Amino acid sequence: xxxxxxxxxxxxxxxxxxxxxxxxxxxxxxxxxxxxxxxxxxxxxxxxxxxxxxxxxxxxxxxxxxxxxxxxxxxxxxxxxxxxxxxxxxxxxxxxxxxxxxxxxxxxxxxxxxxxxxxxxxxxxxxxxxxxxxxxxxxxxxxxxxxxxxxxxxxxxxxxxxxxxxxxxxxxxxxxxxxxxxxxxxxxxxxxxxxxxxxxxxxxxxxxxxxxxxxxxxxxxxxxxxxxxxxxxxxxxxxxxxxxxxxxxxxxxxxxxxxxxxxxxxxxxxx
Amino acid sequence: xxxxxxxxxxxxxxxxxxxxxxxxxxxxxxxxxxxxxxxxxxxxxxxxxxxxxxxxxxxxxxxxxxxxxxxxxxxxxxxxxxxxxxxxxxxxxxxxxxxxxxxxxxxxxxxxxxxxxxxxxxxxxxxxxxxxxxxxxxxxxxxxxxxxxxxxxxxxxxxxxxxxxxxxxxxxxxxxxxxxxxxxxxxxxxxxxxxxxxxxxxxxxxxxxxxxxxxxxxxxxxxxxxxxxxxxxxxxxxxxxxxxxxxxxxxxxxxxxxxxxxxxxxxxxxx
DNA sequence: CAAATAGTGTCTCTAAGACAATATCAC
DNA sequence: GTGATATTGTCTTAGAGACACTATTTG
Numbered sequence: 001x002x003x004x005x006x007x008x009x010x011x012x013x014x015x016x017x018x019x020x021x022x023x024x025x026x027x028x029x030x031x032x033x034x035x036x037x038x039x040x041x042x043x044x045x046x047x048x049x050x051x052x053x054x055x056x057x058x059x060x061x062x063x064x065x066x067x068x069x070x071x072x073x074x075x076x077x078x079x080x081x082x083x084x085x086x087x088x089x090x091x092x093x094x095x096x097x098x099x100x101x102x103x104x105x106x107x108x109x110x111x112x113x114x115x116x117x118x119x120x121x122x123x124x125x126x127x128x129x130x131x132x133x134x135x136x137x138x139x140x141x142x143x144x145x146x147x148x149x150x151x152x153x154x155x156x157x158x159x160x161x162x163x164x165x166x167x168x169x170x171x172x173x174x175x176x177x178x179x180x181x182x183x184x185x186x187x188x189x190x191x192x193x194x195x196x197x198x199x200x201x202x203x204x205x206x207x208x209x210x211x212x213x214x215x216x217x218x219x220x221x222x223x224x225x226x227x228x229x230x231x232x233x234x235x236x237x238x239x240x241x242x243x244x245x246x247x248x249x250x251x252x253x254x255x256x257x258x259x260x261x262x263x264x265x266x267x268x269x270x271x
Numbered sequence: 272x273x274x275x276x277x278x279x280x281x282x283x284x285x286x287x288x289x290x291x292x293x294x295x296x297x298x299x300x301x302x303x304x305x306x307x308x309x310x311x312x313x314x315x316x317x318x319x320x321x322x323x324x325x326x327x328x329x330x331x332x333x334x335x336x337x338x339x340x341x342x343x344x345x346x347x348x349x350x351x352x353x354x355x356x357x358x359x360x361x362x363x364x365x366x367x368x369x370x371x372x373x374x375x376x377x378x379x380x381x382x383x384x385x386x387x388x389x390x391x392x393x394x395x396x397x398x399x400x401x402x403x404x405x406x407x408x409x410x411x412x413x414x415x416x417x418x419x420x421x422x423x424x425x426x427x428x429x430x431x432x433x434x435x436x437x438x439x440x441x442x443x444x445x446x447x448x449x450x451x452x453x454x455x456x457x458x459x460x461x462x463x464x465x466x467x468x469x470x471x472x473x474x475x476x477x478x479x480x481x482x483x484x485x486x487x488x489x490x491x492x493x494x495x496x497x498x499x500x501x502x503x504x505x506x507x508x509x510x511x512x513x514x515x516x517x518x519x520x521x522x523x524x525x526x527x528x529x530x531x532x533x534x535x536x537x538x539x540x541x542x
Numbered sequence: 543c544a545a546a547t548a549g550t551g552t553c554t555c556t557a558a559g560a561c562a563a564t565a566t567c568a569c
Numbered sequence: 570g571t572g573a574t575a576t577t578g579t580c581t582t583a584g585a586g587a588c589a590c591t592a593t594t595t596g
Contacts, residue, residue, distance in 0.1 A: 019344050021291065021294055022291050023291065073290050074376055097446055098369075101348050101387050105346070114342075116372050174476055175472065175476050175481050211445045221575085239575085240560090240578085241558065243577095244557090258567085259567090260573085261569075263573080264566075266575085314547080492547095494548075509586070509587065509588080510547095510549085511549080511550075511586095511587090511588085514549075530594090530595080532547085
């Protein structure tokens with residue numbers, strides 16, 4: 001054995017001897033959508049939205065789930081996540097990042113299935129619902145993500161007349177967001193926990209400016225940038241203070257906006 | 272089909288139809304070790320150390336790898352990671368957190384194997400090397416983790432006369448640390464990238480005080496706490512300033528140290 | 543007393559929050 | 570001019586870094 005060459009070893013080696021799990025990638029895909037403008041030349045407000053798909057088959061038939069699917073041979077799990085989003089929306093995400101692995105043994109009644117959960121960002125996507133077996137309907141849900149008096153986390157997802165809710169408790173671990181579902185309504189599998197963790201990551205990325213630009217076009221105004229941060233973090237900051245902080249992350253171009261009914265704004269680019 | 276019950280569906284459903292990857296958990300386990308004291312009543316300096324195992328079998332025979340192993344049916348991937356560390360050291364880690372999924376299709380010559388990479392912390396562990404087939408030797412390596420002039424990342428691991436090195440480039444992505452190996456010497460698989468990402472997580476956790484306590488006993492002095500942060504971040508801070516910042520994360524007990532050849536220190540507990 | 547660590551007070555500098563004031567466009 | 574957003578400047582406050590100084594133990 002000790003004299004065996006690597007060639008010989010690999011030839012005799014078989015992974016088939018061990019039982020293996022199925023692996024999926026589930027993606028929380030966020031985008032910002034404009035509310036209808038109330039006044040005639042006001043910049044429309046934005047809402048943070050999450051893509052969910054209504055399950056057409058068992059299990060959790062009729063409930064709403066994150067887009068996702070099985071890892072295929074020859075692709076990385078990131079490629080799998082991007083592929084699933086592209087299949088569903090026709091758009092490539094501008095960002096994709098891992099948020100966790102979900103591997104509880106009872107998480108899927110179909111069997112031993114572990115899932116890599118991702119957070120991703122889409123720019124202006126048109127939803128193209130698939131007519132397939134397991135995806136009956138795809139919709140954007142407005143996201144509300146808050147804490148209650150007991151410091152539990154409340155997740156509320158709204159799309160027209162549909163409202164999905166979950167109450168979760170954050171695992172006080174060492175860093176990474178990690179949630180346990182206390183109660184939920186209308187959300188499939190353990191996806192409510194994935195969504196909560198994704199929201200934490202997204203807010204973290206918006207706070208330190210690392211994910212702000214994924215929501216913006218190539219060039220943008222500082223006001224647009226501020227609106228992105230305010231919408232994701234659900235806060236409002238004073239404009240001069242925002243500019244001061246944002247300055248170190250951008251470089252100015254020599255272009256300006258025009259035709260907006262007010263003073264033109266300088267356009268900036270990510271540094 | 273649409274009238275099928277969930278029971279019927281699950282009975283007819285088979286995951287066997289799809290090819291599945293093997294899944295492993297690889298763990299970067301850190302601890303702080305004392306250097307031998309130079310003076311007679313000085314507190315010994317500490318070094319950050321990482322557990323590596325010399326591979327006894329192919330592939331990467333004779334090179335050093337993170338402890339890890341295959342996910343078994345009936346356990347979560349976190350349990351798998353804890354089990355692998357416990358098997359190797361006989362100690363339960365005081366912290367364990369996911370740092371990434373490595374799923375490049377060519378990352379393991381044995382076949383389709385994806386790996387969850389974890390960062391963990393051990394308190395005062397005795398290494399108990401396994402006499403098994405694929406683990407010839409287990410050792411603690413002192414960690415050096417720096418940047419060079421081109422802003423590339425240099426990883427150096429030392430244990431006695433053995434020195435392992437790697438040069439990596441950080442992927443300028445959206446948040447999560449992610450490294451590409453430029454060159455390496457003596458480190459198996461893609462584990463150098465896992466170690467680099469783990470170091471980033473560890474430093475992040477030491478900076479915001481979320482992982483400091485995993486390196487400390489139940490009660491501790493502020494100086495011990497400061498030493499942990501300084502060692503992990505490889506910085507030195509002024510003591511009064513450290514105390515001010517640390518104060519909000521601890522509560523004092525009514526106990527004091529004694530017999531140390533200098534003024535006793537108040538013992539604190541994690542808040 | 544010497545050596546070593548524990549702990550307090552304070553000065554300065556910088557970053558963040560609040561807010562006043564001015565600028566420029568479309569209509 | 571009016572309504573809207575863009576942009577600059579400044580006052581105040583909170584926190585971080587630097588540093589001088591005092592306190593308490595063992596040998």
